[in-house]
Amino acid sequence: MSAPTARGTTWVTLRQHRTALWAALFLLIAASVVMTGVRWWEAAASDRAFCLDVTQSERCGTGPWGHASAMEMLRLTGMYGSVALLLLPLVAAAFVAGPLIAREFQSGTWRLALTQSVTPVRWFTTKLAVAAVVVLCGTVALVLAYRAAWDPVAGTHDLGWPDRGVFEATGPVLVAYGLLAVAVGGLVGQWIRRTLPAMSAAGLVTGTVMLVLGSLRWQWIPVKTLTGPFPSDPLRLAPEAFLTESGFLTADGGRLPHDACWQRTHDLGDCPADLNITGRFADYHPYAHYWQTQLVETGIVLALAAVAAYAAIRIFRRRHA
Amino acid sequence: MVEFRIDRRSGVATYLQIVQQTKQALRLGLLEPGDRLPTAREVVEATAINPNTVLKAYRELEREGLVEARRGLGTFITRTLGGQAADTPLRAELADWVDRARDAGLEQDDITALFTSVLEERTQDDHKGDGA
Amino acid sequence: MTATAIEATGLGLAYGKRGRRALHDCSFRIPAGRVCALAGPNGAGKSTLLALAAGLLRPTEGALRVLGGTPSDARARSAYVAQDKPLYPQLTVRETLRVGRELNPGRWDATAAERIVEEGGGLDPRARIRSLSGGQRTRVALALALGKRPGLMLLDEPMADLDPLARHRLMAALMTEAADHGTTIVISSHILSELETTCDYVLLVDGGRVRLAGETEDLIAAHTLLTGPVADLPGHTVVESRTTGRQLTALVRGSRAIGGGWRTARPSLEELLMAHLRSPDAPPLLTPGAEVAA
Numbered sequence: 001m002s003a004p005t006a007r008g009t010t011w012v013t014l015r016q017h018r019t020a021l022w023a024a025l026f027l028l029i030a031a032s033v034v035m036t037g038v039r040w041w042e043a044a045a046s047d048r049a050f051c052l053d054v055t056q057s058e059r060c061g062t063g064p065w066g067h068a069s070a071m072e073m074l075r076l077t078g079m080y081g082s083v084a085l086l087l088l089p090l091v092a093a094a095f096v097a098g099p100l101i102a103r104e105f106q107s108g109t110w111r112l113a114l115t116q117s118v119t120p121v122r123w124f125t126t127k128l129a130v131a132a133v134v135v136l137c138g139t140v141a142l143v144l145a146y147r148a149a150w151d152p153v154a155g156t157h158d159l160g161w162p163d164r165g166v167f168e169a170t171g172p173v174l175v176a177y178g179l180l181a182v183a184v185g186g187l188v189g190q191w192i193r194r195t196l197p198a199m200s201a202a203g204l205v206t207g208t209v210m211l212v213l214g215s216l217r218w219q220w221i222p223v224k225t226l227t228g229p230f231p232s233d234p235l236r237l238a239p240e241a242f243l244t245e246s247g248f249l250t251a252d253g254g255r256l257p258h259d260a261c262w263q264r265t266h267d268l269g270d271c272p273a274d275l276n277i278t279g280r281f282a283d284y285h286p287y288a289h290y291w292q293t294q295l296v297e298t299g300i301v302l303a304l305a306a307v308a309a310y311a312a313i314r315i316f317r318r319r320h321a
Numbered sequence: 322m323v324e325f326r327i328d329r330r331s332g333v334a335t336y337l338q339i340v341q342q343t344k345q346a347l348r349l350g351l352l353e354p355g356d357r358l359p360t361a362r363e364v365v366e367a368t369a370i371n372p373n374t375v376l377k378a379y380r381e382l383e384r385e386g387l388v389e390a391r392r393g394l395g396t397f398i399t400r401t402l403g404g405q406a407a408d409t410p411l412r413a414e415l416a417d418w419v420d421r422a423r424d425a426g427l428e429q430d431d432i433t434a435l436f437t438s439v440l441e442e443r444t445q446d447d448h449k450g451d452g453a
Numbered sequence: 454m455t456a457t458a459i460e461a462t463g464l465g466l467a468y469g470k471r472g473r474r475a476l477h478d479c480s481f482r483i484p485a486g487r488v489c490a491l492a493g494p495n496g497a498g499k500s501t502l503l504a505l506a507a508g509l510l511r512p513t514e515g516a517l518r519v520l521g522g523t524p525s526d527a528r529a530r531s532a533y534v535a536q537d538k539p540l541y542p543q544l545t546v547r548e549t550l551r552v553g554r555e556l557n558p559g560r561w562d563a564t565a566a567e568r569i570v571e572e573g574g575g576l577d578p579r580a581r582i583r584s585l586s587g588g589q590r591t592r593v594a595l596a597l598a599l600g601k602r603p604g605l606m607l608l609d610e611p612m613a614d615l616d617p618l619a620r621h622r623l624m625a626a627l628m629t630e631a632a633d634h635g636t637t638i639v640i641s642s643h644i645l646s647e648l649e650t651t652c653d654y655v656l657l658v659d660g661g662r663v664r665l666a667g668e669t670e671d672l673i674a675a676h677t678l679l680t681g682p683v684a685d686l687p688g689h690t691v692v693e694s695r696t697t698g699r700q701l702t703a704l705v706r707g708s709r710a711i712g713g714g715w716r717t718a719r720p721s722l723e724e725l726l727m728a729h730l731r732s733p734d735a736p737p738l739l740t741p742g743a744e745v746a747a
Contacts (some may be wrong), residue, residue: 011555016541108539112594113509116556117529117601123556129466242481321510327650333648334670347660363631369624370650371488382531438716 003008004148009118009126013100020099021134025163028138031084035149042070046229052273074153081146082165085174088139089181089210096131096185097202098195122321125313128186132211135178143174155240162242164214173293176301181206183308190316209304212279213297218244220296221281235282249279322359323352329370335370341379347387353413358388358396456485456521459506462745463515463600465661466501468546474661475501479515479667481656483639485604490652490669491641492726498661499641500536503607506639507533515734520605522632531605532598535614535668538590542583546570546593549582553597565630566600573622595623599630606630606638612647624651645723656743657726658672664729667740669722675738676725681702681715692735693728704728706738 006014014021045067101124104110114120143203146169153159158168168174185202192198223244228235230248237243248256248271261271271277323346325339333341346352359367361375379396382388389399422432458545464479476498483489503568504510508524518525526582534577550570554561569577569592569672584680585593591614598606606627612620628651642648648655655672657665667674676692682702694703702722719722720728727736 008555008558012552015544015552019543107542108535108537109541110539111504111507111509111533112539112597113534113539113556114509115528115533116553117530117533117558118556118562119525319511329646330476331649334673351566352707362629365632366625368650369621372652373486373488373648374654375632413491414495441718 004202009098009123010130012113013127013130015084017099020095022139024134030139031081032141033146035077035081035145038070038073039148039152041065042067045070045281054282065310071153075150075156075159077149078146078159078166081149082159082163083140083144084168085146085169086165086210087175088142088179088253089206089321092131092135092178093181093202093206094199096128096182097189097192098185098199100131101186101189102193102198103195105190105258106195110177114320121313124186124190124316124320128182128309130310131185132179134320135182136175139175139178143170143172146170156176159238162218162285167217167290167294168210172298173294173301176305177206177210180209180301180305180308182230183305183312184209186312187315188309190312190319209301217293217297218242218285219294221289223285226282226284227282230271230277230279231278235280237282237284238286238319240287242287242289243284243286246282248275248277249281251276251278255281322357324359325364325368326371335374336378337362339375340381343378343382343387345400347398350401354398354400356396356398358398359381360395366451372400457482458487458520459483459639460518460745461502461515461641462513463552464502464505464517464519465514466505466510467513476505476512476557476658477514477660479658479661479663480737481663482743482745483637483656483666484742485520485540485637486631486635487490487637487654488652489569489637489639489654489656490626490645490648491658492643492645492648492720493641493658493664494643494730497658499643499658500544500609501661502658503533503609503639503641506605507531507607507648509533509628510662520539526701527605529557530603531607532592532601532603534598534611536609538581538587538594540590540593540597540613544701545579546576546585547578547580549593550578550600551736553600557601560602561601562602565602569599569623569626572626573619583703587608588619588633592619592623594722595626602634604634604636606636608638608640610641610642610643612642621645627651632672632720645726649722654725654743655722657729659730659733659735662737663739664737665726666743667738668742671740671742672738673720673722673725674708675740676720677705677708678718678724679705679715680718690736 031276032048045065104113113123116123117125150159150166150170155160160244161170168177181202183204188202188205189198192201226235226237235246247258248260250256254277256277260267260275264272264275325342327335328339331338332386343352343358345349352358355409358379361372361379364370364375367374379388379390383390387398387400387402390396399404421433427435456631460482461479465477467473468475481497487543489503501510503511506519506524508528517524520530521527524531534703540553544552547680550563550566554563554565561565570578572593576592582590582593582627590609595645598608602625608627613624615623624647627638627640631638653669654669655665655669656729657662679686680700680702683696683699686705689703690706692704692706694701696702701729705722
């Protein structure tokens with residue numbers, strides 16, 4: 001990337017990874033164009049004036065350019081896009097650990113870099129900072145583009161706000177994971193010092209953190225509970241609510257799983273009297289918990305990123321300063 | 322100006338080669354009083370030898386009163402060595418000695434070997450004196 | 454006493470968990486302004502010593518002071534060229550020199566660096582490093598080092614890839630640098646003959662220990678090459694002796710005259726170093742200037 005204002009280690013880092021930066025920029029623009037483009041198509045196809053225009057009539061309704069096709073494309077974009085964005089931190093961690101740091105050690109060029117006038121810690125932190133800025137800008141842009149594509153199909157099958165992938169791809173938590181990836185890459189890259197093993201290890205570590213936090217995230221904000229009498233109609237939750245658990249309440253205040261009656265009678269509405277069922281319950285996260293969970297998780301991930309970055313710089317300083 | 326040729330295989334210390342070549346140039350009239358010797362940098366650029374060696378050679382020449390270092394200007398020749406060796410009684414003595422050696426049955430090679438070994442021995446003794 | 458470029462006190466470095474020692478108990482001093490040959494066989498510890506001085510490795514025992522401070526403190530004022538000449542392969546020659554400028558703000562001398570690259574020709578500034586020959590890479594690596602205008606240059610086998618002409622030209626450039634700026638230069642090499650006329654100081658390491666250290670002239674003057682009839686040499690520290698028929702050739706310490714049909718000669722630097730390498734048990738010798746002040 002030609003960066004006329006870049007100086008010192010920043011210039012060196014940008015020049016060293018010019019090809020990778022151009023590739024990343026190209027992919028970023030391509031992905032943003034696809035996601036916002038499909039959204040534009042959907043918006044156009046649902047525009048009445050646009051549909052009534054005779055010359056454009058083919059683009060409306062159920063034709064190949066119609067609104068249904070646009071929605072289908074949006075759903076595909078949403079599905080694949082969420083997987084791609086979920087993998088983005090892994091790629092970032094692998095790049096930082098491998099080509100950015102470990103390759104310097106593997107090829108011996110660290111001895112060139114660390115015998116110049118800039119201090120080793122400055123060199124190392126500048127490399128990480130450049131990566132962090134690139135990741136920050138990239139993830140912010142991609143999250144905004146993804147939200148644009150996701151908005152019309154939000155809540156459809158597998159594209160609900162709590163779904164794995166969608167949750168990460170739609171909020172600040174992805175930016176935080178990207179920054180964590182940079183810090184993990186810095187830690188792993190100087191530790192393993194060989195390009196390919198470092199890339200694998202950093203990707204693995206980042207993926208594991210995402211997996212673990214992803215399976216814990218709905219426990220941070222306490223669920224809300226809706227109760228109702230039994231027998232009666234099933235409980236009705238708001239359509240965007242995220243149901244985590246439901247079942248029956250007994251007379252002594254205990255809870256029974258939702259299939260407690262089915263197990264005995266093979267009929268959902270027919271419950272044996274000895275179960276003492278007096279009501280139904282449903283534990284759920286309202287949509288308001290989406291932003292709360294995003295913020296809590298972003299905070300946790302940023303704290304982890306800070307710890308990893310601190311450790312990486314400290315270890316580097318102890319070894320090389 | 323003279324140009325020094327350094328023979329890396331001669332076994333003669335590099336600074337001595339410079340001293341000897343300067344003296345040779347003086348004897349042959351290639352250098353005359355007032356001439357400037359090349360600076361250490363000039364010698365080093367041409368020969369890739371250590372600059373301290375050049376400076377050591379020039380100090381030696383200065384000690385022998387052949388050159389004078391003028392600060393910021395360079396090192397200049399102050400006297401000649403012309404004809405010193407040719408006419409002195411020493412030459413006659415040496416000629417006598419060679420005749421005697423011939424009479425004793427020594428070949429030319431034997432004479433050269435003998436002369437060189439004595440010269441080396443004496444030169445070394447001198448240097449021990451210098452070093453102390 | 455003149456200023457000190459490098460001073461090692463009980464310096465040692467052990468590698469790995471088993472503690473294989475690359476260097477052990479090395480104490481020596483290299484005064485500023487010297488061109489020092491770091492001699493020794495492969496694996497003697499030469500590269501380790503230079504990497505320690507460059508601040509790339511930490512000693513596991515003892516201490517090392519460079520230009521009056523720690524190797525890290527001296528980083529901006531010293532230049533290091535590793536044996537394999539590491540450079541970024543995807544960069545061009547011109548960009549590589551820009552790396553030198555960017556990483557040495559306020560010190561970079563573009564003219565000095567470009568002169569080395571241009572001298573001798575055949576090096577296109579737009580050529581990528583990965584397309585260069587070994588000798589051309591060496592020139593670029595040395596240009597990076599000289600562009601830094603260092604007070605101390607640490608060069609690990611710098612001439613190995615060069616043809617005789619390029620070797621002479623770069624050696625002349627290094628010596629000119631020393632003449633102009635009083636730069637201290639430490640050059641490691643296992644080719645001893647190439648160092649004889651360029652180095653006025655010698656550090657011989659072997660098996661991770663210092664065997665000889667000091668002014669070339671003083672070290673040579675401290676030894677005598679004897680040739681004569683086979684006999685004991687009482688009162689002399691014999692570095693090495695060889696017998697051929699009735700003739701004995703020996704390198705001994707000291708310069709005392711010795712009677713009894715002995716021919717004495719001044720050893721060359723190469724003879725001196727080779728004799729010590731062939732005789733690992735010969736005691737080490739440091740000239741007073743090379744000893745670490747107590």
